[in-house]
Structures are given as C-alpha cells and as structure tokens.
Amino acid sequence: MEMDKMDENDWKYHGEGNKSLVVSHLQHCRVLRLLKFPSEDSAHTRQTAEQAFRHIPNIVDYSKYVMKPLLGEKYVHSGEVVKLPLDFVRQLSLKVQQERPELRCDKVMDTFSGCGLCLPNLTQLPLHHLRDHRPPICVEIKPKCGFLPFSRHISKECKRKVCRFCMHQHYKLANGKWKRLSRYCPLDLFSGSKQRMYVALKNLLEEPQNNLKIFKGGELIFSCKDDAKQQPDLNDLIQHLRPYFPHSNGLYNSHQPGKVVLNELIRVICSALLSGGDSNRSGEPRKVHLSESRPHCEASPFPRDLLRNGNHSLPKDSVLAKILQVQMMDNLDIEGIYPLYKRVEQYLEEFPRERNRLQIDGPYDESFMDTVKNCPTEDDGSVEYAVGKVHQYRVAMTAKDCSIMITFAPCEEDEEHQLNLEKPRFTYSVSILDLDPKPYEGIPHQYKLDTKIANYYLRSTQAPP
Ligand code: ATP
Ligand code: ZN
Numbered sequence: 001m002e003m004d005k006m007d008e009n010d011w012k013y014h015g016e017g018n019k020s021l022v023v024s025h026l027q028h029c030r031v032l033r034l035l036k037f038p039s040e041d042s043a044h045t046r047q048t049a050e051q052a053f054r055h056i057p058n059i060v061d062y063s064k065y066v067m068k069p070l071l072g073e074k075y076v077h078s079g080e081v082v083k084l085p086l087d088f089v090r091q092l093s094l095k096v097q098q099e100r101p102e103l104r105c106d107k108v109m110d111t112f113s114g115c116g117l118c119l120p121n122l123t124q125l126p127l128h129h130l131r132d133h134r135p136p137i138c139v140e141i142k143p144k145c146g147f148l149p150f151s152r153h154i155s156k157e158c159k160r161k162v163c164r165f166c167m168h169q170h171y172k173l174a175n176g177k178w179k180r181l182s183r184y185c186p187l188d189l190f191s192g193s194k195q196r197m198y199v200a201l202k203n204l205l206e207e208p209q210n211n212l213k214i215f216k217g218g219e220l221i222f223s224c225k226d227d228a229k230q231q232p233d234l235n236d237l238i239q240h241l242r243p244y245f246p247h248s249n250g251l252y253n254s255h256q257p258g259k260v261v262l263n264e265l266i267r268v269i270c271s272a273l274l275s276g277g278d279s280n281r282s283g284e285p286r287k288v289h290l291s292e293s294r295p296h297c298e299a300s301p302f303p304r305d306l307l308r309n310g311n312h313s314l315p316k317d318s319v320l321a322k323i324l325q326v327q328m329m330d331n332l333d334i335e336g337i338y339p340l341y342k343r344v345e346q347y348l349e350e351f352p353r354e355r356n357r358l359q360i361d362g363p364y365d366e367s368f369m370d371t372v373k374n375c376p377t378e379d380d381g382s383v384e385y386a387v388g389k390v391h392q393y394r395v396a397m398t399a400k401d402c403s404i405m406i407t408f409a410p411c412e413e414d415e416e417h418q419l420n421l422e423k424p425r426f427t428y429s430v431s432i433l434d435l436d437p438k439p440y441e442g443i444p445h446q447y448k449l450d451t452k453i454a455n456y457y458l459r460s461t462q463a464p465p
C-alpha cells in the first residue's frame with residue numbers, strides 16, 4: 001500500500017473497541033487500526049498526537065517481543081506502524097462518524113498524529129479462492145479470564161468460588177452497562193470439556209454483550225445491539241448460516257431446524273478452539289493440565305451434577321491453552337500485586353531516573369521480555385522482584401482482555417486442509433488480536449475495582465434473610 005496515495009474512499013468503517021477504531025480496505029484483506037481519545041482530550045491536540053506517536057510503536061513492539069513469543073507465532077499478527085497523511089485521516093474520520101455506534105461516541109478518533117497500525121483483515125481468509133459462493137464466516141470471541149484466582153493474598157472467599165466475569169456481571173448490571181445478565185462463564189469455555197464449552201458458547205449466542213461478534217464476508221452480521229434493551233436476532237443469524245450447513249436442513253423430524261444450525265456452528269467453533277490453530281495439521285495433540293485452580297465457577301449455569309463427567313484438559317497448542325497459560329502469569333492476584341506496585345512507586349519517588357532502566361513504560365523489547373521470564377519466584381524484598389511481578393501481571397491482563405478470531409469457509413472436496421472429515425468441510429484459521437500493553441498507572445484503579453466488584457457481588461447475592 002502506498003501511504004502517500006491514501007484515499008478515504010478505499011476504506012470503510014469496520015468496528016471499534018474502547019481504545020481504537022478499525023477501518024477495512026474495500027479490495028485488499030487489510031485493516032487500519034487508529035487510536036481513540038476521550039473527546040475532551042482532543043482540545044489538547046499536541047499532547048494527544050505525541051501520545052499516539054509513542055503508543056502505536058509500543059503496541060507493535062509489545063505484540064512482537066512479548067505477546068507473540070508467549071502466545072505462539074501462528075496466532076499473533078503484530079502488524080506494522082504506518083504514517084498516514086493528516087488529510088486522509090481527517091476525511092476518514094468524517095466518513096466513518098455516522099457508522100459509529102452511539103455507545104462508543106464518548107471518544108473521538110485520533111486525527112492528529114497521522115499514526116496508525118496496518119494489520120491483515122482477520123475476518124477474511126486471504127487464500128480463500130472465489131470458487132465457492134459462500135464467503136468466510138468469522139467468529140470473534142473475547143473470552144476474558146478463564147481461571148479462579150489461587151493466590152494466598154486473596155482476602156475474600158467468594159473470589160475463590162465465583163469467577164471474575166460472573167461477579168462483574170452483577171456490577172455492570174447495577175451500573176447500567178448492560179440490561180441483562182450474561183450466562184456465559186469463561187471457566188466453561190476454557191474447561192476443555194465439549195459439554196461445558198457448548199453451554200458457554202450457547203450462552204454467548206443468547207447474550208453476546210461485547211464478548212461475541214460474527215462476520216460474514218467481512219461484514220458484521222451478529223453482535224449486541226446498540227440499544228441495550230433489544231435482543232440480538234438469532235433467527236437472522238440462522239438464515240445467514242443455513243447455506244454453510246446444508247445437511248442440517250433436512251435433518252430428521254427436527255422441530256427446531258434453526259437449533260441444528262446453531263449446534264453445527266458451535267461444533268465448528270469448538271473444534272477450532274481445541275485445534276492446533278490451522279487446519280493443515282493432524283494427529284492427536286498432547287494435552288495439558290494447567291492447574292487445579294480452575295475447576296468450575298459457582299455462578300455458572302452449567303448443571304453441577306454433570307461436572308463429574310471426567311477431568312478435562314486443553315490440547316497443548318490450542319489457542320485456549322495458550323491464552324490461559326499467559327493469563328495465569330497473574331499468580332499473586334491484584335491483592336498481591338498492589339503492595340508490590342507501591343514498593344515500585346516508593347522506589348521511583350526516591351530514584352525517579354530509574355524509571356527508564358526498569359522499563360516501566362517500555363520500551364517493550366527483548367530485555368523487557370527477559371524481566372518477565374526471569375522474575376524470581378520468591379520475594380527477596382527487592383525492587384527488581386516487584387517490577388518483574390508487576391510486568392507479569394500486566395502481561396496477564398493483556399491476555400485476559402484479548403479476542404480470538406476464528407475464520408472458516410467451506411472448502412472443496414479435493415482440498416487437504418480440513419477441519420473435520422465428516423459432514424461439511426471447512427478451511428479455517430485462528431488468530432488472537434487486541435494485544436495492547438495495559439498501563440502501569442492502571443494498577444491502583446484495578447485494585448479499587450476488584451474490591452468494588454467483590455463487595456457488590458456479596459451484597460447483591462447474599463440478600464438479607
Ligand atoms: P477493546 O475495547 O476490546 O480493548 P480495542 O479498542 O483495543 O478493543 P480492538 O479489539 O483491537 O480494539 O479492535 C476493535 C474491533 O475491530 C475488534 O473487536 C474487531 O472486531 C475489529 N478488528 C480489530 N483488528 C482486526 C483485524 N486485524 N481484522 C479484522 N477485524 C479487526
Ligand atoms: Zn463464572
């Protein structure tokens with residue numbers, strides 16, 4: 001792509017999160033990711049431009065040198081920093097404004113730095129030939145934290161029994177963030193048990209919130225509605241999916257043919273989540289037991305009496321195992337990290353120049369990664385130990401906030417790369433995205449939030465007799 005010949009008419013609005021806005025190219029399988037700022041900040045244009053200037057390269061380095069080695073080469077696409085003409089960015093910002101969901105408009109797109117991130121469009125399959133009339137389907141899942149904290153620093157017993165996501169649901173409902181509770185529980189998704197994963201995915205389909213999106217041919221076809229009161233339309237989704245599972249239409253005496261289609265979708269998602277990443281691999285993968293610390297969550301709707309059905313584990317190279325392994329680098333919990341953060345703060349107050357050497361705000365290079373990997377297991381009282389654990393905690397936080405993209409398309413009979421040898425055959429790819437560094441300064445906020453969520457959960461579920 002030639003950056004000096006950028007034309008806003010070649011791009012269209014694709015989606016956005018809390019931190020960035022994404023546009024996709026009309027012809028090429030590429031997206032541009034641009035940062036967003038709170039709209040009141042946009043008055044300080046110089047400062048925000050400088051922030052973006054430093055932040056975009058940091059994002060790429062963090063992905064390349066930290067998250068990619070931890071999560072695996074095949075899942076992570078770090079992208080590249082691109083310098084964009086300011087005129088192009090301004091026109092683009094005007095063009096996409098009307099497409100943006102209202103609930104995201106508290107922030108504005110960065111039109112000052114001229115800095116962006118160019119990535120492959122993961123909702124498409126680059127090698128998907130146009131022989132098939134059915135465009136790729138992409139399922140994006142934001143799985144959140146898949147284990148129960150096990151740190152000895154935990155002060156509230158409920159945190160050992162109910163997972164963070166399920167507790168947080170009550171808090172979000174009370175604060176008006178969502179109108180209905182989600183019945184999704186990350187511990188079910190990360191369980192490795194087909195039954196529990198099925199329940200988790202079914203609950204995501206029923207209440208996607210910001211944890212599930214589905215694209216067809218790069219277009220968003222299923223997500224939470226802007227109007228939080230409105231339920232997403234599963235029938236619509238079923239109509240979209242029918243051509244991908246033709247055999248399910250004639251399935252014997254099915255009273256709910258739509259349900260069969262959704263079951264087929266869930267089956268494909270499960271196989272991709274448990275596979276080694278792409279469809280040209282074979283052989284039974286090795287399994288890992290990551291720890292005993294994630295049996296099940298007491299708030300999950302999964303029937304308790306079915307839990308006995310075997311102790312499951314995740315295949316070693318599966319995307320779920322990779323993400324969970326990194327999430328579990330948070331082994332002290334925020335309650336154990338906060339005192340270490342304060343140790344670092346105290347040290348920096350005395351020796352402010354040390355901030356650079358300790359790489360508090362980056363650069364996120366190999367040396368940062370060494371600190372993450374070689375942090376001692378025992379606390380020797382040093383600032384090095386504290387910094388190492390804080391770095392590890394931030395890395396784990398990134399893995400608790402990332403998204404998985406599963407993109408699949410029907411493949412020809414003669415193709416070798418197949419997901420499953422029975423029923424319809426799909427070629428597919430699995431990637432992990434949204435691997436931004438989480439700010440060091442965010443730790444006090446995380447500490448307070450954690451307390452609020454646990455307290456609120458206790459109050460709302462243990463109502464007075
Ligand atoms: P969050 O609020 O979850 O932290 P964010 O602001 O960091 O989100 P992203 O999650 O990276 O932003 O991007 C926003 C959305 O844009 C994603 O949910 C996804 O749907 C889409 N997107 C991002 N990167 C890509 C990509 N490489 N290919 C296709 N779609 C993408
Ligand atoms: Zn849960």
Ligand code: MG
Pocket residue numbers: 017402403434
């Ligand atoms: Mg995201």
Ligand code: MG
Pocket residue numbers: 017019401434435436
């Ligand atoms: Mg993000």
